[in-house]
Amino acid sequence: MQYSQAAAAMKARAKAPSRGPAAFLGAFAATIKARIFIAFIAMSLLTGGLGYYAIIAIAHVGDLVGRTYDQSLMSINYARATAADFAKMRAAFARQGLTKDRAVAAKLDAAITELHTTLAEDLTIAVERAQSDRAVRAALAVQSGVAAWDDIRRSFGEPASVRPERWDALDHQADAIDAQLDLLVNYTAGDGFTFRQAARTAVGRELRVNMALAGLAIVGSALIALLLHRRIRGPLHAASAAAERIAGGHLDDDIPTHGRDELGRLLRSMAVMRDNIRAMMQREVRQRQSAERLLADAFQNSREGVIVVDAAGEIAFANPMALQFFDGMSSAGNGGGEDHCREALTRDGEFCMPNGRWLRVSRNATEGGGLLAVCSDISVLKEQQAQLRQTNLRLDAALDNMSQGLCLFDADDRLMVVNRRYAQIYGLPADAITPGMTAREVLAASVATGLTTAEAAPFEGATIFPTSQELSNGKAIAIERRNTTDGGFVATFEDVTERRRAEARIAFLAHHDVLTGLPNRIALEQQINSSIAQVGRDQGFAIFALDLDDFRPINDTFGHAVGDELLVAVANRLSACVREIDCVARIGADEFIVVQRAVERPEDAAVLARRIIDVLKAPYILSNQIANVGVTLGITVSPGDGTNAGKLLKNADVALARAKAEARGAFRYFEPEMDARLQERRALERDLRHALETKAFEVFYQPIYSLGTERICGFEALLRWKHPTRGFVSPAEFIPLAEELGLIVPLGEWVLAQACADAVRWPDGLKIAVNVSAVQFTSASLISAVRDALRVTGLPGRRLELEITESVLVANPGVTTAILHSLKALGVRV
Known part of the structure; x- marks a missing residue:
């Protein structure tokens, strides 16, 4: 309603004829804004006028003060300066009369002449600044008296020849001049006092005028403010009272709408707002009454039980279905079923009645502090869920306890069943593979993990299906597919990584040392037999038997763990010393064998032996311990020393024994006579x-x-x-x-x-x-x-x-x- 009224008002204003400047000014003057503006202008004019007059008064007083200083005070100062100049002239002339030195007398005469000039200038300024005739007459008398005194002084000859009466005339003239100077000083001082009194009188008069004008300005401003307050207070009070009545719900009271200013428009708008609120409330009451009738009908015929509980916890209402659910309870919450009802309404969720009926309870708080509860019968649903859950539990138990991953697809290549093991094998999140996905989507999800590629995917559609797969994380997957009677297929995925690793480990351990990973005696013999088969006319191979010096003390001192760490470090250094075509093997605790291929001369073996000795004797840092070991080597060269693996290993061992007996940390070549010494040593060991x-x-x-x-x-x-x-x-x-x-x-x-x-x-x-x-x-x-x-x-x-x-x-x-x-x-x- 308010929007339609506003639109109508806008249209009426648009159709109204435009008014001239006079009408506009009249309308503007009727507004509160205009009244405040006019009051502000009036107060500003009063304040400005008062300030302007104060500026003029201050300028006038300043002029009086300046005149007092510039004329009176300066006239007094120059009068006193004239008296001082004449006193200096008399003193200089007295000194001239006492001296006999002509040069000094000449200087004093010049000084008197200069003082006479200065006196004339000071007296002239004093006359110019004098403010009274008597001061001027006194100044002129001083001027003529000084001229007469100077004439008498100049008429003197030698001081000794001057007669006493001439000196008396000169002193008498000087006394007359002093009297005239005293009158001049007194007259100028009196003029200064007169000017000061005039300035004080002017300042007092200006202060009184300013205070009167300020009082008039304050009174005028107060009258303007009072008039503005009386014009605004009445309509504003009426608007406040109308707003309070509307807020209190009194929508039938009259609201005054007089005035063309903003308050008048506010009152008229408040009247429109009151009418709109009253219309809206009436419409809402009708809608609520209609909604209550529909709600009551819905409650009576609803298949859900509806219960209303008030703020005190008492059951205020229960529809027929709720009474049926809680047998024996009345609509007011009384009867035998009330206890079961209260127990069911303690929380949201499912509730089992004593008769086996299942209810789902949903509660919502009401504005009054109570609650509204809706109860649904889910007994049939619970029974179906129990049967389905039992079936699913059996199926899930079977699928989740399988050691293989399983995917079941229908005839359209859509996933029907997938177990948890499949996601574990391919590193997929639990919800990444869901029923309803196509085979291609399952493939894409598996490829997205980065463990497999599209070319090596477990399936693509229903045609391509590999039997095995190697994932990027090292897993080996065995895949088996079987068709189902409905045109689909089932695929199983088994992780055979550990089995293959075990097989590979067994094969590796059969030919390698467990600690160092080097070839063992079986692999060594294969390497030697391979080297024997490749022996040419100009090239052979050498076998080095190595034994670590001082290894047992390190093993006993630091422990077997450090000893094992040392053996691994030795194996790494040995492997770094040889070429790719050579072989390093471990055949005992600290016994190693090196097979050097493509040996043209025995000196080639000596070069490798020296490199091994230098590399292995460098310090080892093992578990925060520093260890040092040496190495002793025995060397045999094929085909000169034999072409049988067993014999060559024996010859290298004999050469090693000779080296250990003669010089540890060195190497010896096999010589036939070494065998006899070895037999003797072994007999001594026994x-x-x-x-x-x-x-x-x-x-x-x-x-x-x-x-x-x-x-x-x-x-x-x-x-x-x-x-x-x-x-x-x-x-x-x-x-x-x-x-x-x-x-x-x-x-x-x-x-x-x-x-x-x-x-x-x-x-x-x-x-x-x-x-x-x-x-x-x-x-x-x-x-x-x-x-x-x-x-x-x-x-x-x-x-x-x-x-x-x-x-x-x-x-x-x-x-x-x-x-x-x-x-x-x-x-x-x-």
């Missing part, structure tokens, strides 16, 4: 092992003489071995062999126990010194062996002294320090 088992060793004691006390202070235990056929074997021969064979630790523990058992029978002052090898000192069993030897024999720890080499301290300071502290705790000296 005898050494047997001697350790049967305790066929002896301990000799060498006295230790103290030079300080000049007596024997103890004995050093020396291990000796008397062979049944060889006689005494030198320790320099069997000790290194025992270290190499790993027998030095049990042999050293036997010597320690035997020496302690013998020393306990000696006098208390004698000590026993036992040599301990580097391997035994850093072994884990040293402390327990010493403790057990002392405990079993009863020998005090202070009588036992262990001798070690300096290399033990340098090799591993941390471990050595810990062992030394443990030995010190037992009282043992090192």
